[in-house]
Amino acid sequence: MSTLVLKFGGTSVATTKLIESAAKIVKSEYDKNNNIVVVVSAMSGTTNSLIDHVNSIDFNDDSEYDLVVSSGEQITAGLMSLALKKLNVPARSWLGWQIPIITRGQHRNAFIDKIVPDGIVNDFKEKKVAVVAGFQGISSEERITTIGRGGSDNTAVFLAAAVAAERCDIYTDVDGVYTSDPKMTDKVRRLDKISYEEMIEMASQGAKVLQTTSVESAMNHDVNVNVRSTFNPSDEGTQISNDVSNETRAVTGVAYSKDEAKITIIDVEDKPGVAAEIFKELASSSVNVDMIVQNNFIERKMTNITFTVPMTDLKKSLGVLEELKKRIVYSKVLDEQNLSKVSIIGSGMRNQPGIAAKMFDCLSNNNINIEVISTSEIKISVLIDRNKTESAVNALHSVFNLDKI
Amino acid sequence: MSTLVLKFGGTSVATTKLIESAAKIVKSEYDKNNNIVVVVSAMSGTTNSLIDHVNSIDFNDDSEYDLVVSSGEQITAGLMSLALKKLNVPARSWLGWQIPIITRGQHRNAFIDKIVPDGIVNDFKEKKVAVVAGFQGISSEERITTIGRGGSDNTAVFLAAAVAAERCDIYTDVDGVYTSDPKMTDKVRRLDKISYEEMIEMASQGAKVLQTTSVESAMNHDVNVNVRSTFNPSDEGTQISNDVSNETRAVTGVAYSKDEAKITIIDVEDKPGVAAEIFKELASSSVNVDMIVQNNFIERKMTNITFTVPMTDLKKSLGVLEELKKRIVYSKVLDEQNLSKVSIIGSGMRNQPGIAAKMFDCLSNNNINIEVISTSEIKISVLIDRNKTESAVNALHSVFNLDKI
Numbered sequence: 001m002s003t004l005v006l007k008f009g010g011t012s013v014a015t016t017k018l019i020e021s022a023a024k025i026v027k028s029e030y031d032k033n034n035n036i037v038v039v040v041s042a043m044s045g046t047t048n049s050l051i052d053h054v055n056s057i058d059f060n061d062d063s064e065y066d067l068v069v070s071s072g073e074q075i076t077a078g079l080m081s082l083a084l085k086k087l088n089v090p091a092r093s094w095l096g097w098q099i100p101i102i103t104r105g106q107h108r109n110a111f112i113d114k115i116v117p118d119g120i121v122n123d124f125k126e127k128k129v130a131v132v133a134g135f136q137g138i139s140s141e142e143r144i145t146t147i148g149r150g151g152s153d154n155t156a157v158f159l160a161a162a163v164a165a166e167r168c169d170i171y172t173d174v175d176g177v178y179t180s181d182p183k184m185t186d187k188v189r190r191l192d193k194i195s196y197e198e199m200i201e202m203a204s205q206g207a208k209v210l211q212t213t214s215v216e217s218a219m220n221h222d223v224n225v226n227v228r229s230t231f232n233p234s235d236e237g238t239q240i241s242n243d244v245s246n247e248t249r250a251v252t253g254v255a256y257s258k259d260e261a262k263i264t265i266i267d268v269e270d271k272p273g274v275a276a277e278i279f280k281e282l283a284s285s286s287v288n289v290d291m292i293v294q295n296n297f298i299e300r301k302m303t304n305i306t307f308t309v310p311m312t313d314l315k316k317s318l319g320v321l322e323e324l325k326k327r328i329v330y331s332k333v334l335d336e337q338n339l340s341k342v343s344i345i346g347s348g349m350r351n352q353p354g355i356a357a358k359m360f361d362c363l364s365n366n367n368i369n370i371e372v373i374s375t376s377e378i379k380i381s382v383l384i385d386r387n388k389t390e391s392a393v394n395a396l397h398s399v400f401n402l403d404k405i
Numbered sequence: 406m407s408t409l410v411l412k413f414g415g416t417s418v419a420t421t422k423l424i425e426s427a428a429k430i431v432k433s434e435y436d437k438n439n440n441i442v443v444v445v446s447a448m449s450g451t452t453n454s455l456i457d458h459v460n461s462i463d464f465n466d467d468s469e470y471d472l473v474v475s476s477g478e479q480i481t482a483g484l485m486s487l488a489l490k491k492l493n494v495p496a497r498s499w500l501g502w503q504i505p506i507i508t509r510g511q512h513r514n515a516f517i518d519k520i521v522p523d524g525i526v527n528d529f530k531e532k533k534v535a536v537v538a539g540f541q542g543i544s545s546e547e548r549i550t551t552i553g554r555g556g557s558d559n560t561a562v563f564l565a566a567a568v569a570a571e572r573c574d575i576y577t578d579v580d581g582v583y584t585s586d587p588k589m590t591d592k593v594r595r596l597d598k599i600s601y602e603e604m605i606e607m608a609s610q611g612a613k614v615l616q617t618t619s620v621e622s623a624m625n626h627d628v629n630v631n632v633r634s635t636f637n638p639s640d641e642g643t644q645i646s647n648d649v650s651n652e653t654r655a656v657t658g659v660a661y662s663k664d665e666a667k668i669t670i671i672d673v674e675d676k677p678g679v680a681a682e683i684f685k686e687l688a689s690s691s692v693n694v695d696m697i698v699q700n701n702f703i704e705r706k707m708t709n710i711t712f713t714v715p716m717t718d719l720k721k722s723l724g725v726l727e728e729l730k731k732r733i734v735y736s737k738v739l740d741e742q743n744l745s746k747v748s749i750i751g752s753g754m755r756n757q758p759g760i761a762a763k764m765f766d767c768l769s770n771n772n773i774n775i776e777v778i779s780t781s782e783i784k785i786s787v788l789i790d791r792n793k794t795e796s797a798v799n800a801l802h803s804v805f806n807l808d809k810i
Contacts, residue, residue, distance in 0.1 A: 016461040053484055056421040059491035067498050068483035071476035078473035079458055086464035093472050097502070098547060142503060 002166040003035040003124070007134065007156035011173040012230035013076050014044035016083075023083035025171065025233045026129060030089050035124040037163060038091075039134045039156040040080050042072025062107035066136075066146045070096070073133035073152065081131045091129040094120065096136035097144065101155065103137035109148035112137060112155070115162040132159060150213035157214055161221035168218070168225045169237075170210065175229035176238030177202065177209055179402040180254040184393040187403040191252065193239050195347050198252045201379045205255035205343040215240065250355050251346040251400035254393050258386055259311040260290070260339040262371060265321065267331035270296060270303040274328055278305065278321075285320050287313045291341070291374040291383060306372060308383060311337065339371065340389040343381040344396055356380050362399040368392050407571040408440040408529070412539065412561035416578040417635035418481050419449035421488075428488035430576065430638045431534060435494050440529040442568060443496075444539045444561040445485050447477025467512035471541075471551045475501070478538035478557065486536045496534040499525065501541035502549065506560065508542035514553035517542060517560070520567040537564060555618035562619055566626035573623070573630045574642075575615065580634035581643030582607065582614055584807040585659040589798045592808040596657065598644045600752050603657045606784045610660035610748040620645065655760050656751040656805035659798050663791055664716040665695070665744040667776060670726065672736035675701060675708040679733055683710065683726070690725050692718045696746070696779040696788060711777060713788060716742065744776065745794040748786040749801055761785050767804040773797050 006029065008022045030036050042050075050069050077093040084091035096103075099119060103110035120130040134152025137145045147154055153170055160168035177199065178188045194202070196219035203212040209227055218225045218240065228237030268274055275294065282289055292307045309317050314335060321333050349355040359380055363370060368391065372383040384392055397403055411434065413427045435441050447455075455474050482498040489496035501508075504524060508515035525535040539557025542550045552559055558575055565573035582604065583593045599607070601624035608617040614632055623630045623645065633642030673679055680699065687694055698711045714722050719740060726738050754760040764785055768775060773796065777788040789797055802808055 016458055020462065050480065053421055053480070054487065057425065057484055057487045057491060059487045061487055061490055064483040064486045064490075064498055067486075067500075068480050071479050074476050074479075075455065075458070075473050078469040079462055081469045081472075082459065082462045082464045082466055085466055085469075086462060093469055095472075095549075144500075 001033055001035065003037070003163050004029055005037045005039060005156050005160040005163070005165045005168040007039040007152060007168065007170050008041065008080075008230060009152070009170070009172045010041040010044035010047070012171050013040055013080070016079060018230075019076065019079050020083045020086070022171065022230055023080060023087055023089070025230065026084060027087045027089050028233070030129060035163075036129045037120060037159050037165070038080060038129060038131045039152055039159060040073060040076040040131065041134050041152040043076055046072040046075065063143055066107050066144050070133070070136040070144050070146055073135050077131050077133040084129055084131065089129055090127055091131050092123065093131045093133070095133050097138040097142070099132065101137035101158070103139055103145045103147060107139070107143075107145055110137060110139065110145035112147060112158045115158055117159070117162040121163060150211035150217070153210060153214035154217055157217045157221065157223050157225065160223040166224065168223050170225060170227050171230040171233070172209065172227060173230065174209060174227075175232055175235050176227050177207065177240070177253075179252070180393055180397050181207070181256070184256070184390050185397050187394075187397060189402060189404045191238050193241070194252060196240060196242060197378055198345055198347055199240050201343070201345040201376070202253050202255050205341070205345065205379065205381065206257040207253070207255050248348075249346060249401070250348040250352040251344045251402065252348070253345050254342065254396045254400070254402065255345060256340055256342045256389055256393055258340045258389060260308050260341050260383060261311050261314040262306060262308050262336040262339055262383060263314070263317055263321070264304055264306040264334045265330050266304055266334060267302045268305055269329040270301050275305060277328060278324065281320050281324055282317060285316055287317050287320065291372050291381060293372050293374070308339070308341065308372065336371075338386045339383050340386045340392075341381050341383050342389065342392045342396065343379055344400060345379045347378050349378060349380075358399065359396065362395050363392060366391055366395045368395075406438055406440065408442070408568050409434055410442045410444060410561050410565040410568070410570045410573040412444040412557060412573065412575050413446065413485075413635060414557070414575070414577045415446040415449035415452070417576050418445055418485070421484060423635075424481065424484050425488045425491070427576065427635055428485060428492055428494070430635065431489060432492045432494050433638070435534060440568075441534045442525060442564050442570070443485060443534060443536045444557055444564060445478060445481040445536065446539050446557040448481055451477040451480065468548055471512050471549050475538070475541040475549050475551055478540050482536050482538040489534055489536065494534055495532055496536050497528065499535055499537045501538060502543040502547070504537065506542035506563070508544055508550045508552060512544070512548075512550055515542060515544065515550035517552060517563045520563055522564070522567040526568060555616040555622070558615060558619035559622055562622045562626065562628050562630065565628040571629065573628050575630060575632050576635040576638070577614065577632060578635065579614060579632075580637055580640050581632050582612065582645070582658075584657070585798055585802050586612070586661070589661070589795055590802050592799075592802060594807060594809045596643050597641075598646070599657060601645060601647060602783055603750055603752055604645050606748070606750040606781070607658050607660050610746070610750065610784065610786065611662040612658070612660050653753075654751060654806070655753040655757040656749045656807065657753070658750050659747065659801045659805070659807065660750060661745055661747045661794055661798055663745045663794060665713050665746050665788060666716050666719040667711060667713050667741040667744055667788060668719070668722055668726070669709055669711045669739045670735050671709055671739060672707045673710055674734040675706050680710060682733060683729060686725050686729055687722060690721055692722050692725065696777050696786065698777050698779070713744070713746065713777065741776075743791045744788050745791045745797075746786050746788050747794065747797045747801065748784055749805060750784045752783050754783060754785075763804065764801065767800050768797060771796055771800045773800075
């Protein structure tokens with residue numbers, strides 16, 4: 001007998017008909033004599049309409065926001081339990097406070113501190129499926145919290161750790177993780193396996209199937225995650241775990257993000273602490289700085305500092321720099337919009353030299369100019385003209401042998 | 406400093422704009438230095454759409470029903486707190502389980518057993534308004550319950566008792582309790598005061614402004630209830646309490662219900678226990694029997710038993726009687742549809758003789774035939790042809806001096 005966590009996203013439970021279909025998937029795993037925890041998101045559209053209600057009152061209070069918005073998952077939990085019972089699968093719903101899923105941190109962006117799964121585990125003895133409302137928990141003040149980014153996926157991963165589940169299946173509207181975005185190239189392949197690290201890089205570089213936070217939680221708790229399609233449940237999807245032998249492939253996927261802006265500060269006084277001051281100031285204004293490059297001109301005691309930010313943060317960033325002019329010396333600030341970041345990701349590049357050179361060569365052969373480069377152990381990102389995104393993704397996808405044959 | 410409970414019904418909080426208007430009413434009471442508990446219903450339409458979701462799955466489980474449906478009041482509680490804070494009124498939302506409002510009995514039809522208002526009363530010290538989600542509580546199994554008929558009105562009345570409130574204001578879409586239904590006669594007057602007993606009879610005889618259960622709770626807990634209009638808050642509405650001097654009026658109101666059916670069992674064997682057996686059987690089939698009349702023909706040792714049921718229960722009742730034919734002796738069953746029950750209600754009739762005669766005389770003068778009569782201490786009801794309902798209500802309203810001058 002195994003214990004499984006099955007999580008269904010918003011599009012998988014968008015209507016009561018779809019909830020009944022998802023219940024059939026649960027039943028098929030239940031009938032194999034597994035202990036089952038089901039985690040559900042809000043029905044697609046519900047969360048947005050609840051947020052609209054909150055926004056229309058136009059007063060910010062995150063604890064009341066959490067109370068209102070968490071009702072979406074509450075509704076699905078009740079409906080999923082009904083759908084399971086209709087199939088003769090014993091079930092009961094659990095809200096965050098009932099389990100409890102204890103959270104810390106700020107309302108609306110809380111994080112899971114501790115789950116006490118005793119009630120759920122007790123129900124396993126009666127062969128009862130636990131249907132858990134995702135995305136929510138309870139604070140030390142006994143108020144309802146929501147857990148921000150990663151939401152219900154994170155609930156599923158933490159529950160899988162708490163009940164020592166063999167597997168955490170994330171059911172969604174795609175059938176797994178792909179080598180790249182199918183919208184950019186029709187040669188994408190579905191990956192059968194991917195490592196946590198690779199998945200984290202894929203997610204943070206633009207792949208939308210899972211939030212970075214959830215994959216990090218899975219890695220930290222050693223939870224085997226499968227990304228699977230609700231609409232094709234016989235397919236096993238993509239397995240995310242440590243147990244991946246990547247010796248044969250240097251690159252696992254190509255990711256991109258299209259809303260990048262580049263800022264260059266020209267002729268910054270080159271003395272210790274200046275860069276720190278700049279980026280501290282940006283961070284305290286919640287600007288999400290990504291790639292950073294610094295070119296020193298030693299003879300002139302000056303330096304240029306270049307970095308990228310999401311387009312949405314550009315205006316705020318320029319304001320911060322204008323303000324900083326009172327304290328640090330520089331000649332001017334240049335900004336450039338309409339840029340994309342394209343990244344290749346793969347654990348295999350640790351063992352294979354020359355991957356970066358091959359990437360740059362490929363882009364150059366396709367007349368794509370590189371503005372900024374940044375690298376990590378298992379990722380190389382380049383900033384390019386946004387109009388070239390598609391051709392860059394396609395060219396890299398081919399040159400690293402990711403194309404479907 | 407007084408403590409007030411203010412309850413807003415579904416039409417009073419149907420949109421976020423209306424919630425903001427209701428919050429202004431709360432603020433005006435708060436600014437008079439009162440401790441305030443606000444009880445909210447679900448936004449009009451929300452409960453029905455949640456019930457539709459549950460029904461579409463077509464499996465009956467009352468605990469999951471409660472989980473889903475209670476989210477409606479949860480949403481309003483959060484939005485009302487936001488609206489109050491926007492007006493600089495300190496507030497926090499409370500769900501049934503957070504207070505707690507402890508219930509007993511069946512899911513979906515639970516009743517309030519105990520309220521522990523310590524958290525709310527503590528918040529009074531910080532001048533904080535408690536915004537309570539109506540209609541819900543928590544069972545001894547720590548699951549969410551809903552409290553059936555009377556719903557949020559009942560929550561308000563019980564909270565008023567728990568915090569020893571001076572007043573419980575029920576804000577709704579009408580400005581109080583009327584002498585009769587404005588749809589039937591344009592001569593209706595709004596009552597400034599009415600006794601609990603009278604209000605209970607008015608509600609159970611067809612007046613829809615409050616559920617009988619809520620008024621009974623108010624009477625049992627000695628809670629002063631005011632029925633007031635959200636859309637005209639400067640008006641004080643109708644006050645329901647024991648403190649009513651009715652010496653001058655014999656009749657307080659005229660109520661009616663249009664969906665009555667009459668059943669007569671002809672030539673029932675007249676021996677002890679027969680009537681008991683009939684009505685026990687009907688009750689165990691959940692038929693709601695109302696007026697009962699029995700005519701004995703002593704010389705024949707036979708009797709006719711007549712009673713009324715709601716139209717919706719007619720078919721079921723006839724089935725029960727058919728089944729009973731195996732055990733009791735009678736010749737046949739007659740049924741008559743298209744009947745109305747018209748009632749005059751007033752504590753004053755206790756001290757004034759001749760009220761019944763005056764009623765029957767009035768109806769006779771208007772060519773309205775009486776089929777069945779039933780009376781209580783403060784109420785006289787007659788069953789008449791449904792087509793005569795309006796003229797009966799109008800005639801009685803006039804003859805008992807209820808008309809607006």
